[in-house]
Amino acid sequence: MDYKQAKERIEELKEIIRENNEAYYVFDSPKITDFEYDELYRELKRLEEEFPELKTQDSPTQKVGGNIVQGFKEHTHKYRLYSLDNSNNYDDLRKWYERVKKEYPNENDLDLVVELKIDGLSCALSYKDGELIIGATRGNGIIGENITQNIKEIKTIPQKLTKPVNLEVRGEVYMPVTSFERLNEENIEKGLKEFANPRNAAAGSLRQLDSKITAQRDLHFFAYTAISDDKNLFKTHYEGMKLLEELGFETNPNYVLVKGINPVIEKCEYWADERFNLNYATDGMVIKINDLAKQNELGYTSRAPKWATAFKFPPEEVWTKLEGIELSVGKTGAVTPIANLTPIQLAGTTVKRASLHNFDEIKRLGINIGNEVLIKKAAEIIPKVIRKREYEDFGVYSAPDKCPECQTPLIKPEGEVALYCPNTLYCPAQIKGRIEYWASKEAMDIDGIGESIVEKLYNKGLIKDFADLYKLTIDDFMTIDLIKEKSADNLYNAIQASKNPSMTKFLTALSIKFIGKETADIIANEFPTLESIINATYEDLIKIDGIGEKASQSIIDYFKDENNKIILNKLQEYGVNPQGSAFEKTSNTLEGKTFVITGTLSMPRNVFEEKIKKAGGKVSGSVSKKTSYVLAGENPGSKFDKATALGVIILTERDFNLLFEDNN
Ligand code: AMP
Ligand code: ZN
Secondary structure, eight states, rough: OOOOHHHHHHHHHHHHHHHHHHHISSSEEEEEEEHHHHHHHHHHHHHHHHGGOOOOOOSSSGGGOOOOOOOOOEEEEEEEEOOOOSSSHHHHHHHHHHHHHHHHTTSOOOHHHHHHHHOEEEEEEEEEEEEEEEEEEETSSSSEOOOOHHTTTTTTTOBOOSSOOOOOEEEEEEEEEEHHHHHHHHHHHHOOOOOSHHHHHHHHSOOSSSSSHHSSOOOOOEEEEEESSOTSSOOOOOHHHHHHHHHHOOOTOOOOEESSSSSHHHHHHHHHGGGGGSSSOOEEEEEEESSSHHHHHHHHSSSSSSEEEEEEEEESSSEEEEEEEEEEEESEEEEEEEEEEEEEETTHHHHHHHEOOSSHHHHHHOOOTEEEEEEOOSSSSOOOOEEETTTOOOOOOOSSSOTTTTOOBBBBOOOOOSSSSOTTOOHHHHHHHHHHHHTTTTTOOOOOOOOOHHHHHHHTTSSSGGGGGOOOOHHHHHHHHTTHHHHHHHHHHHTTTTTTHHHHHHHHTTOTOOOOOOHHHHHHHHSHHHHHHHHOHHHHHSSSOOHHHHHHHHHHHHHHHHHHHHHHHHHHHHOOOOOOOSOOOOOOOTTTOOOEEESSSSSSSSHHHHHHTTTEEEEEOOTTTOOOOOEESSSSOOHHHHHHTOOOOEEEEEEEHHHHHHOO
């Protein structure tokens, strides 16, 4: 690129970036993805490095984005708020460390703190004698908006600290993902605009001129930096974090103190996947030099500290083309549309398919084959479609009226969004789906029985339902192409070995509508034998915490059905008998208490489950208001956040063990 071209491109980039800064910071409504923004930003930076004479003071690379919304008072920050330099690869991360390490040639590996980069809105809070006096947004880093009234509406920000200190606290205001989704649902109902992501929802909720609106939004705050003029209050970043916790702040629990760059990279790799299990958005990791004296020595560039850097995760969202819509018929007959996409890299993997949930969702997205769509990595394995290009109109894909597998006209039960093939008994897709599900990991966990074997056994007429699996002989398996005696033996043995499942597995494996593994577990806890479940009335079921109307009715309908009775009788005939409740109660210590377990504990989870159940307690898979305790290990998941939000008591493993000692 020559000088003239560079000059033009730089002007162009500056304008695009400025425009997007405004969309992002002032209107909380971005037009491009973060990744696209970063690419443009990096291109500008590269060009300015190549042609330094084209670098001007007003370039977005020279300042931190963000302007003042009219209506807020300006607040001049006592200490400037910097941005963070970032990289998206481990080589650059190592280079950053080497640059810093060069300044300390006589030391061993430096102490670093690695923490999650929370994708919210950064705020600066000033405390005087332990009282909150000002809360402000970052703004351009020097001047922000005074939003003290709104800050006071956030419950996780203490207005009075546990000690009368003078302190500035920095942190991120964020909205939990579940609350963001709920807010968007409400907004859709009210005909209001949806927020693009949790960060925009947090920013839009916080920068409200009417703090009553802020009060209605579920905002939280993770403190990540303490700044004090008193150099003796804390000497390292880590100590600062501990002090913040002592003073009453919530910090993100996933920060760790490490030595050197290798463990940093391990943490980045770990969180690149694991972040999807958190109930808040993160867009990277932040790595900071722990020692504050060193931080001072290293200092700042015009926009970022030299003593810290950010690692950005691979993009979570990319644009690609919707090439087709595939219809899949599930084990309960629900017909689900799946997007077939032009293959594309997303968060480190090649993606060809994305979930479209149901036909209402397709209508809402207004999409059809041919549209460019934005897809996003989700907690599930298969990513989802977020939206289409606004300017494109290919019409809307219309829902099918017949089952793609058996041509039966589809139905839409009242109060449900899904379309169903009502041909439960004979639709081959449903039959095969139920057999496959029976053998799957989540259900009976029979090794080797997957989609392709089920297909072949079914096509040969060897099985018509999952009970038939148990009458298969080794010779039956050997009639299938490419299966030799050894594998036939293994398949036969795996099936025979599954004859005594736990009640939970058995109930899950039946493919009863609305009864997944977690619901099955709750029911199995109440009704330890098959007889007791079959004899349960609707009233018995609905009484159980965690079992709703739909699930109760579905259980009743299932066991009343003649065809299901035939299958259950066949199972019994072939010797398939669920065990009674696996755990005999030995005390009443935890009677009436419901536990949820999250994170990594020192022993496998079922050890704890067993202990709880033996003491008369219950274990549930999800947190609700009725949860008594959450037992949290290391790196807890979204259950932890939900528990915090609901005010459920959280126990460490040690606390948990104390529950038992007390009663001995
Ligand atoms: P950037 O906006 O990409 O320049 O990154 C800097 C921003 O990252 C800061 O202004 C904070 O809002 C945000 N951030 C999120 N989590 C952290 C953290 N743990 N430490 C420092 N900054 C963080
Ligand atoms: Zn069908």
